Structures are given as structure tokens and as C-alpha cells.
Amino acid sequence: MTRVTKAPGVRHLLEMRLALALALLAAVACGSAATPAPSVGTPLSVPQLKFAVVDSVGKPVYCDPDFYPIARLGGEQANAIAMYPQIKADTETYAAIVAHEHLPSGDLTDEQKLTVYRVWKLLRVVSLSQSGNEYAFQYRVQSKSGSAAFEMVTGTVRVDGVVAVSSRIASGPPVCPICLAASTLIATPHGSVRVTDVRVGMVVWTQAADGSRVAAPVIEIGSMEAPAGHEMVHLVLADGRELMVSPGHRTADGRAIGSLKVGDPLDGSTVARWELVPYAGGRTYDLLSAGATGRYWANGILMSSTLR
Numbered sequence: 001m002t003r004v005t006k007a008p009g010v011r012h013l014l015e016m017r018l019a020l021a022l023a024l025l026a027a028v029a030c031g032s033a034a035t036p037a038p039s040v041g042t043p044l045s046v047p048q049l050k051f052a053v054v055d056s057v058g059k060p061v062y063c064d065p066d067f068y069p070i071a072r073l074g075g076e077q078a079n080a081i082a083m084y085p086q087i088k089a090d091t092e093t094y095a096a097i098v099a100h101e102h103l104p105s106g107d108l109t110d111e112q113k114l115t116v117y118r119v120w121k122l123l124r125v126v127s128l129s130q131s132g133n134e135y136a137f138q139y140r141v142q143s144k145s146g147s148a149a150f151e152m153v154t155g156t157v158r159v160d161g162v163v164a165v166s167s168r169i170a171s172g173p174p175v176c177p178i179c180l181a182a183s184t185l186i187a188t189p190h191g192s193v194r195v196t197d198v199r200v201g202m203v204v205w206t207q208a209a210d211g212s213r214v215a216a217p218v219i220e221i222g223s224m225e226a227p228a229g230h231e232m233v234h235l236v237l238a239d240g241r242e243l244m245v246s247p248g249h250r251t252a253d254g255r256a257i258g259s260l261k262v263g264d265p266l267d268g269s270t271v272a273r274w275e276l277v278p279y280a281g282g283r284t285y286d287l288l289s290a291g292a293t294g295r296y297w298a299n300g301i302l303m304s305s306t307l308r
Contacts, residue, residue: 040133041160047096049135050126052161057153058141060125063176065231065247065258065276079276080117081110087120097123124278125229133159140171149173174227178248178306179284180298181232186287187297189215195285195298207252207302209292220288220307226279233257235301236273237266243299244277246284250304252295267302 044052054060066076088094097119098105103112128135134156143151150173155165185192187205198204198221206216235257236242247258251266264271288294288307295304 040158041162043159044161045092045096046128046135047093047123049128049157049159049161050123051096051100053126053128053137053155053157053163054122056163057137057139057155057165058144059122060139060229061142061150061174062125062140062227062229063174064121066121076117077110077114080114083117083120084108084113087116093120093123121229125227128157135159140174143170175224176227176230176246176248178246179222179224179286180246180249180303181244181279182281182283182285183244184285184298187300195287198285198287204287204289204296206289206291207293207295214291216289216291218287219290222286222288222307223283225283226281230279231276232279233260234273234275234277235260235266235271237269237301238272239269241267241269241300242273243301243303244279245298245303247276249286249306252293252302252304254304 066079087097094116097103097116101115101119103115108116126137126139128137135158136154136156138152138154140150140152143149150171151168152171153165154167154169155163157163180195182194182196184195186195186198189203189205193202193204198218200218200221202218203215204218205213208214230246232244233247234242234244245257247256249257251257251260260266260271260274262271262274286306287296288305289296293304294308295302297303
């Protein structure tokens with residue numbers, strides 16, 4: 001008996017071709033998926049990432065409270081010694097500073113504490129915002145080209161410290177606030193008003209030429225964004241009055257707040273406490289009233305206006 005083998009039908013051939021095409025597409029897709037992603041190294045701590053950025057981009061230019069608006073004799077060294085325990089308590093940041101600056105792990109000299117303090121101030125200016133495996137940064141640096149004195153640098157740093165700069169834009173110098181904290185209360189005939197709520201035309205207490213307290217309308221208000229790392233002076237008087245104010249703001253008799261020290265006379269009392277503290281208020285504020293002096297009472301302390 002002879003066995004007859006039938007040839008494949010047309011439908012069967014089409015099914016075979018379709019199966020082959022799908023197999024080829026799957027192979028291509030698998031090959032694409034198998035392409036290795038960029039290798040990411042060992043993640044670094046945030047302070048280490050900040051060092052990676054500064055080493056790559058440059059040191060930030062900022063309003064250094066130890067020198068703005070005036071340098072206090074011995075002030076930076078004294079602040080370095082005073083702040084050292086607080087800096088050392090932040091073990092992650094302290095370890096990164098010691099390693100980066102090649103400092104000993106044991107006790108430090110006053111000169112070495114000054115090094116730590118200066119680097120700590122720089123790191124505080126560099127703000128990192130995380131998104132996945134990257135941190136975004138933006139800050140002002142001294143320009144290396146002759147076309148502009150300063151540049152605003154924007155970029156990212158990967159968790160393993162790889163830095164990518166996306167833009168360098170010509171910029172002016174940092175704007176250093178010389179105004180009041182947002183929480184400050186201004187004296188008015190109708191009670192204290194928060195400085196953020198003061199408006200042109202509002203009547204406040206001001207000082208007349210003869211030293212008396214008189215009511216006068218506000219003729220100008222000002223507000224300035226506080227840069228990253230900005231610090232304010234926390235001023236406390238012996239009678240309990242206190243104020244948060246930028247170091248450059250002037251007292252009623254013309255002295256910069258940054259130049260005061262414990263024991264100095266101020267508005268009928270004496271300075272009991274003077275310390276620099278971080279400011280997270282976003283903006284600083286000031287006002288100018290009509291009248292001979294433009295002075296006003298901020299948290300009960302007579303102050304000059306920077307707008308005069």
C-alpha cells in the first residue's frame with residue numbers, strides 16, 4: 001500500500017510565517033531590554049555629594065555672616081570655636097569635612113576648627129533636591145571667564161557623586177538682605193502688626209526729631225528674598241526684648257546689628273545675647289514711615305529703616 005503525503009496548505013504556510021515573524025520580534029525586543037543601563041556606583045552621603053558638586057563646579061559665593069556687612073575683629077575664629085561642638089555633633093557632615101580636608105580624627109587645634117567652620121558654612125549654602133537617583137542643585141560661583149564676574153550654575157549630581165552641569169548663566173553678585181525677619185511685629189497706634197502685613201498708608205509709631213513717639217503713615221515698604229544659607233542675628237536685650245534681624249540692619253543710632261556684642265547699650269537696655277542663627281523665613285522685610293527720622297519700633301526695639 002502506497003502512503004501519500006499531502007503538501008501543506010496555504011493557510012498552514014501563513015500560520016508558520018506569522019509564528020516566525022513573532023519569534024523574530026520577540027528576539028529583537030528581548031535584545032533591546034537586555035541593553036545594560038548606566039552603571040551607578042556606591043551611593044554617597046549628602047555631605048559627600050555636596051563636596052562632589054563644589055569640587056566640580058566651584059565654591060559658592062554667598063553672604064558670609066562673619067564678614068557681611070562688616071568683619072568683626074576675631075569674630076570668625078570665635079564663632080568657629082563656639083560652633084565646633086554643634087558641627088561635630090552632626091557626625092555625617094563632620095566625618096565628610098574631616099576626610100575631605102585631611103584633618104585628624106582626634107582633637108583639633110583652633111586653626112583646624114576654623115577650617116572646619118569655613119567648610120561647614122560653604123556646605124550649608126549648597127542645597128540639594130532629590131529626584132530618584134539624582135539631586136538637583138543651583139548656586140552662584142565666581143566666573144572663570146572675563147565676560148561676567150559671577151555665574152549661576154545649575155545641574156545634577158548622581159547618588160554616586162557624578163556631576164552633570166546643565167547651564168552656566170551670567171549673574172550679578174549675591175544680594176545680601178539687611179532687613180527684618182518675617183515674624184517681626186511693628187508698633188502701631190492700634191497695636192502690633194506683623195511686618196508682612198504692613199502696607200503703604202498704614203499708620204505706625206515713629207520717632208520725631210525731638211525723640212518723642214508720634215504716629216505717621218508708612219510711605220514705602222521693601223522685601224528681599226533671603227539667599228540659601230542666610231543667617232540672622234538673634235538679639236536679646238537684658239529687659240527681655242528680642243529681635244531676629246539681618247546683620248547689616250542699623251539701630252536707631254546708626255550701628256550695624258552685626259557689630260554689636262554682649263554688654264553693648266541698646267534702646268535703654270543692654271545686649272544680653274547675640275547669636276547667628278539660620279533663617280528659613282524665605283524673605284526679609286523693611287518699611288519707611290513719613291516723618292523726620294523714618295525710625296520704627298520692631299518687637300519693641302527702636303530701629304532705623306534701610307529704605308531711608
